[in-house]
Amino acid sequence: MLGMFCVRVFSGLMGFRATPRVRSLHSFPGITVAQIDEEVAKLLQLKAQIGGDDGKHQFVLKTAKGTRDYNPKQMAIREKVFSTIIGCFKRHGAETIDTPVFELKETLTGKYGEDSKLIYDLKDQGGELLSLRYDLTVPFARYLAMNKITNIKRYHIAKVYRRDNPAMTRGRYREFYQCDFDIAGQYDAMIPDAECLKIVHEILSGLDLGDFRIKVNDRRILDGMFAVCGVPDDKFRTICSTVDKLDKMPWEDVRKEMVNEKGLSEEAADQIGEYVSLQGGMDLAERLLQDQKMSQSKQACAGLSDIKLLFSYLQLFQATDKVVFDLSLARGLDYYTGIIYEAVLTQAGVATVSTEAQNGAEESVSVGSVAGGGRYDGLVGMFDPKGRKVPCVGVSIGIERIFSIMEQKAEAAAEKVRTTEVQVMVASAQKNLLEERLQLVSELWNAGIKAEVMYKKNPKLLSQLQHCEESGIPLVAILGEQELKDGVVKLRVVASREEVDISRAALIDEIRRRTSC
């Protein structure tokens, strides 16, 4: 059907207008439907260019839903954020790896629970079935198992893909960056875990996003709590998901969901309600270890002891000021086995910046998490043919919200964000000096100076100077006939308009001196 239609359109258009593009089609002897589609698209495009009909076949000029371009200003901010994050990861001695943007579909299967429906699959074009990566943790675990690596400290910064509804989520994209830091290996309890929290502390402080909190909890404490509250074993996971909603819903609604939808007894729900309202520090962990009910669960006790140990290490790291032991923290992903954590920005001003209200109505919820992670000791074993486990703990920094806050801040401050690093513009004061300009700019490039020249034979001096003002270039090296005769260059400071003649021989050093700050 489609093939027939295409052929008709194709031959119909053939006699339309004999441009070289159309004529070149004659040379295809055995044309396929795909080729015809391709050619039809070309012809329609050509048609739109030639005369433009009803515009029906014109391109939709847009990026795919939930994705966006980064313009040079946004890239400048992005690079600043990355440099803070990478600086921190390197300070902590991490190596870096990279993995492909897609994985075999089966590599991702069975790792994300109900969220699996959000995975992007590639079309079956013959060969393997592939999916775009959903996070960087599963590819990391696959990498470890595949290369039989049992210990590594690595970071990985790359885009991941989720077919979420971008209109429903606040500030969330379908293509977004994750900045992951993970420590794999059999080590003594809580030492690598504490370092991950220290890293979150350093990065969020370094990015200067206002105040923040890092909530911590432990899967074993949650499971122990469910057990002692009388949650049936087979409801642990689903009740855990409901607890996870506490940052978006009041307790009353969470309780209703537990009782009415999940079929939990009212007593059990109320007992959970008491626990999940608790927040504190090491003292809370100590108190719960003495708690009559909680202390009955071995699992919970193991988790609580580790929380105590974690806080003692965080004291040494001077990081306890931002860390809260919060029994309501649950986190969605299946693969966590121990400590879990999540960082949220708490500054009110910041929250309104990044929460895009769904229907234009103001929302007063917190900005949501900008980092999260935890311990996942079983994931690598899922890939190992013999199920050999490699204990792992890691953290993922979510960059998109941080970007939008930084962007907003830059705009609010009316900051001039430079998008190039050009130190000097090679300009001319008179006509017919193109060759001299090209020669000089080339000398500067060869000396490692960042330099520009306008791509015109005879640009006006004013427009050359204007370009410097606009793009923040600090210096102009001006050539004129007199300067050439004297063997000098007029060096102009854009900000002060001060001008000074510098000999050609001294120019490079002078530019270096003036731009090394």
Place this chain on the structure above:
Amino acid sequence: MLGMFCVRVFSGLMGFRATPRVRSLHSFPGITVAQIDEEVAKLLQLKAQIGGDDGKHQFVLKTAKGTRDYNPKQMAIREKVFSTIIGCFKRHGAETIDTPVFELKETLTGKYGEDSKLIYDLKDQGGELLSLRYDLTVPFARYLAMNKITNIKRYHIAKVYRRDNPAMTRGRYREFYQCDFDIAGQYDAMIPDAECLKIVHEILSGLDLGDFRIKVNDRRILDGMFAVCGVPDDKFRTICSTVDKLDKMPWEDVRKEMVNEKGLSEEAADQIGEYVSLQGGMDLAERLLQDQKMSQSKQACAGLSDIKLLFSYLQLFQATDKVVFDLSLARGLDYYTGIIYEAVLTQAGVATVSTEAQNGAEESVSVGSVAGGGRYDGLVGMFDPKGRKVPCVGVSIGIERIFSIMEQKAEAAAEKVRTTEVQVMVASAQKNLLEERLQLVSELWNAGIKAEVMYKKNPKLLSQLQHCEESGIPLVAILGEQELKDGVVKLRVVASREEVDISRAALIDEIRRRTSC
């Protein structure tokens, strides 16, 4: 059918073993086929972990065909290459942008000719039809048209995707990096074009890959040549594709293809043969402008004059030593409209490194192009609703071959490639000093020192020192009871084994002094 099968497997396994994972399935009320698939995969995985049957359902632990991971050593080399390339792009005043990894399918349609079959499509999961980007040029043109940008100098470094047969191509991957630099805008002839060639010259010199050549030609010269040699208009493109094979096939075979397959007259083929054997510099362009036949083509003359102008600018840039005007250079892509170029590495030793012979047999062909580009004045207009053109010229550096050469070089030199930048390891000489180590390493981190500590309560001094040797950490800060009492740290230089006591107050400065090189 599939649905039925899944349900059977599913219920069959349900009674198998009552682990928490299996039991939790009860909680799904209205299960879908996709969910069942997911659960089946989990169960089979669990089964493999529990007992392992015939291994039939075990994962294939691999990356997708034609893709690869980068390990930390490869990443260290990759970052070095990127830093040279980005350094050059920034030196020339380029901004940077980023675009999504996938585009609307129609954005890519009609841009790549016969190569369109190599585009990766995403599965139709409802919503837009998407494809992975095939290069960075088409997304750039889409970006310019969408944002109505008429002049910009930008670079873009990102991965692109081609469903090529990776076994058939030498050193080519299905996922690979392109490093693109483009200048868009209405400027005077050949000035931006010359800068692109200067950039290739700087980058290939800077990467120290041995000798190289940059071949240049012009689409208008090729078209003019075809016209004066008597090639019918409708065969221009297909004959151009055949000429493009001259770097892989001897002239005799190319001639045969022209005559036998493409139906060109023997006389026309022979005339082309004479022209495409020509190589030279500005002199050749001058000679061809006088050539009786060639001078009959207005197009060819325009191209030849521009080649002359280009060489005059390249002389000012001191870049003519590597540039050859080569009439056999054709390049495959449809969108070029003027100057085209391609850089090849010519050093024999290098060639054998990167050419992977298909059947293990030695190949003596050149290493193939590591950079290419040209002028494409019509591409942006294809996206603009009114067909407004934005002239563009650009270059794309192909990184994969450069990587493999650099990797090979690093191995051959038995160079120790460091994969971290750690300056100092905080170690202990005795037991029970974990807290003191954590406190000190935290102080160093807070001071911006790159530092590590072993994640063990009581690591042996020897294993701490061995780790430094292995990963190239230059300094060790050793804590012992005596040092703590004396308020000092023993600073050990790993290379010389020299040790010196430094007061705690002076430690940070001392580490900075010793590692600032």
